[in-house]
Amino acid sequence: xxxxxxxxxxxxxxxxxxxxxxxxxxxxxxxxxxxxxxxxxxxxxxxxxxxxxxxxxxxxxxxxxxxxxxxxxxxxxxxxxxxxxxxxxxxxxxxxxxxxxxxxxxxxxxxxxxxxxxxxxxxxxxxxxxxxxxxxxxxxxxxxxxxxxxxxxxxxxxxxxxxxxxxxxxxxxxxxxxxxxxxxxxxxxxxxxxxxxxxxxxxxxxxxxxxxxxxxxxxxxxxxxxxxxxxxxxxxxxxxxxxxxxxxxxx
Ligand code: PGA
Numbered sequence: 459x460x461x462x463x464x465x466x467x468x469x470x471x472x473x474x475x476x477x478x479x480x481x482x483x484x485x486x487x488x489x490x491x492x493x494x495x496x497x498x499x500x501x502x503x504x505x506x507x508x509x510x511x512x513x514x515x516x517x518x519x520x521x522x523x524x525x526x527x528x529x530x531x532x533x534x535x536x537x538x539x540x541x542x543x544x545x546x547x548x549x550x551x552x553x554x555x556x557x558x559x560x561x562x563x564x565x566x567x568x569x570x571x572x573x574x575x576x577x578x579x580x581x582x583x584x585x586x587x588x589x590x591x592x593x594x595x596x597x598x599x600x601x602x603x604x605x606x607x608x609x610x611x612x613x614x615x616x617x618x619x620x621x622x623x624x625x626x627x628x629x630x631x632x633x634x635x636x637x638x639x640x641x642x643x644x645x646x647x648x649x650x651x652x653x654x655x656x657x658x659x660x661x662x663x664x665x666x667x668x669x670x671x672x673x674x675x676x677x678x679x680x681x682x683x684x685x686x687x688x689x690x691x692x693x694x695x696x697x698x699x700x701x702x703x704x705x706x707x708x709x
Contacts, residue, residue: 460662460686461494461664461687462493462680462686462687463493463494463581463687463688464491464493464494464495464496464687464688464690464703465498465689465690466497466498466694466700467521467549467668467691467694468498468503468521468694469521469554469691470500471695472499472500474502474505474506474507475506477497477503477506477510478507478510480697481497481510481511481697483698484697485515487697487701487704488515488704488705491705491707492705492707492708493687493707494517495515495517495704496516496518496547497511497517497518497694498521498547498548498549499519499520499521501535504518504540504543504545505544507544508544509544511544517547518544518545519547519549519578520535520545522535522550522552523536523550525565525569525571525572527572537572537578540578541577545578546579547579547580548573548578548579548581549581549583549622550566550583551569551584551603552624553583553585553624553629554629563602563607566582566607567606567607567609567611571610574611574618574619579619580619581621581666581689582604582619582621582622583622583668584599584604584622584623585600585626585668586599587599587625587626587627588627591625596643596646597646600623600647600650601650604647604650605650608655613656616659617659617663620665620666620686622666623644623665623666623667624668627669628668628669628670629668629670631669634671635667635669637675640667640679640682640684640685644665644682644684645684648660648663648684651663664686664687665686666686666688666689667685668689671688672703676688676703676706676707677708680706680708687707688703690703
């Protein structure tokens with residue numbers, strides 16, 4: 459059985475104090491959640507969020523990491539720092555990082571490796587642009603992103619990651635991919651994982667969907683066999699709307 463995840467990505471929103479208030483509201487609403495509930499906080503709010511989440515079932519993580527252990531990397535944050543602050547997972551390769559901050563496939567691979575070495579769950583984000591989909595390049599793009607991120611990673615380690623399929627054209631646009639497109643693309647990701655890691659490997663990795671997820675279509679998405687949860691941006695900023703999503707992450 460694959461784990462089901464409901465992940466909130468706050469992006470560059472919420473102070474430490476706001477995070478704590480959010481968690482106090484969310485925690486009782488998702489007490490009997492059918493999914494693991496994860497919140498990706500800004501670096502400066504991880505400590506406060508982790509303290510607020512201490513006696514709850516919520517897990518706190520980061521939206522980014524630097525792959526080096528330590529050193530002269532002004533403005534960056536290491537695995538050790540994240541863990542000390544209370545993070546247990548990291549979003550790696552989010553399309554905003556790839557696009558706005560020029561993160562390369564190789565840099566993303568180094569981040570995945572660092573997370574695995576540090577006992578932080580990497581949630582590897584992948585996805586094609588609208589023109590790539592229209593140009594029938596979806597498979598090639600996703601294969602490149604998955605293969606480069608896991609290049610040289612031993613199979614037993616690679617199986618520990620979670621994957622988030624987030625078509626770039628659906629992020630923050632209000633345009634969600636249809637449940638059928640998501641199902642089909644997740645199956646594609648599983649076949650890429652099988653080719654890379656060996657038969658039936660894809661079945662062992664949780665694949666989440668992200669891109670304009672809202673409470674009203676969560677059940678349709680989760681009804682699909684290949685969908686193991688969601689990564690939510692905008693609709694996770696309000697604890698009530700995120701709670702609705704979380705509580706509908708039933709398989
Ligand atoms: P969105 O963001 O739900 O606002 O589209 C998703 C994401 O970027 O992870």
